[in-house]
Amino acid sequence: MPIATSPALPAGTFARLDQPVLDAGAVVLRPWASADVAAVVTAYSDPGIQQWHARTMSEAEAQAWIAHWPDRWAQESGAGWALEVDGQAAGQVSLRRIDLHEACVELSYWVLPFARGRGVAPAALTTVTEWAFDLGVHRAQLDHSTRNSASCRVATKAGYLAEGTAVQRGLHADGWHDMHLHARVKAAPTHER
Numbered sequence: 001m002p003i004a005t006s007p008a009l010p011a012g013t014f015a016r017l018d019q020p021v022l023d024a025g026a027v028v029l030r031p032w033a034s035a036d037v038a039a040v041v042t043a044y045s046d047p048g049i050q051q052w053h054a055r056t057m058s059e060a061e062a063q064a065w066i067a068h069w070p071d072r073w074a075q076e077s078g079a080g081w082a083l084e085v086d087g088q089a090a091g092q093v094s095l096r097r098i099d100l101h102e103a104c105v106e107l108s109y110w111v112l113p114f115a116r117g118r119g120v121a122p123a124a125l126t127t128v129t130e131w132a133f134d135l136g137v138h139r140a141q142l143d144h145s146t147r148n149s150a151s152c153r154v155a156t157k158a159g160y161l162a163e164g165t166a167v168q169r170g171l172h173a174d175g176w177h178d179m180h181l182h183a184r185v186k187a188a189p190t191h192e193r
């Protein structure tokens with residue numbers, strides 16, 4: 001069936017580039033490396049990360065998870081960065097979905113317990129969002145359980161306005177959660193901090 005709109009972003013918008021290292025001040029966003037396996041296993045053994053990301057991760061799964069990001073970049077379906085703080089992998093931010101046709105991305109993040117409370121996630125989220133806007137992305141969105149107030153603060157501090165609540169949208173280990181949708185739109189002044 002013919003599509004009545006042209007893609008907002010051409011194929012190759014991401015893949016023609018090497019995945020960049022992004023400087024967010026005290027946090028550096030860099031591609032994942034095989035040396036990060038232990039940090040990823042540690043992250044997914046944290047009860048907070050398990051709770052909100054609804055998964056665990058063995059060493060073999062962490063290796064596969066790290067290895068899948070270059071493929072996602074090449075396919076322009078997603079992108080993942082390690083958040084390095086004081087020379088240590090301390091968290092992640094990812095474009096968990098890239099939609100070139102509608103120039104939209106969806107984001108996800110977590111920070112290891114030792115680095116929480118220092119603004120690492122908002123700094124990383126702001127930096128990657130503005131980098132994506134510079135590439136031509138039009139809208140960036142994320143969602144979190146309405147029970148996850150820390151994640152709501154991250155979204156708000158990074159300029160993502162709350163757009164609404166999707167009732168029983170997120171399946172977690174303890175059942176369905178209502179999910180808050182937040183977004184930033186490149187050209188919308190109301191979405192600025």
Ligand SMILES: CC(C)(COP(=O)(O)OP(=O)(O)OC[C@H]1O[C@@H](n2cnc3c(N)ncnc32)[C@H](O)[C@@H]1OP(=O)(O)O)[C@@H](O)C(=O)NCCC(=O)NCCS
Pocket residue numbers: 048049052053109110111112115116117118119120121122143144145148149150151153154157
């Ligand atoms: C949510 C999360 C990413 C925040 O990252 P961060 O880099 O600590 O973000 P901030 O420093 O801006 O803190 C955000 C909020 O976390 C809470 N917080 C502060 N210090 C904290 C600490 N030491 N430990 C846990 N939470 C803390 C506060 O509510 C804070 O909001 P405030 O700045 O208005 O007080 C991180 O706590 C995390 O990874 N949690 C588990 C996984 C998760 O929730 N992922 C998001 C799923 S949608």
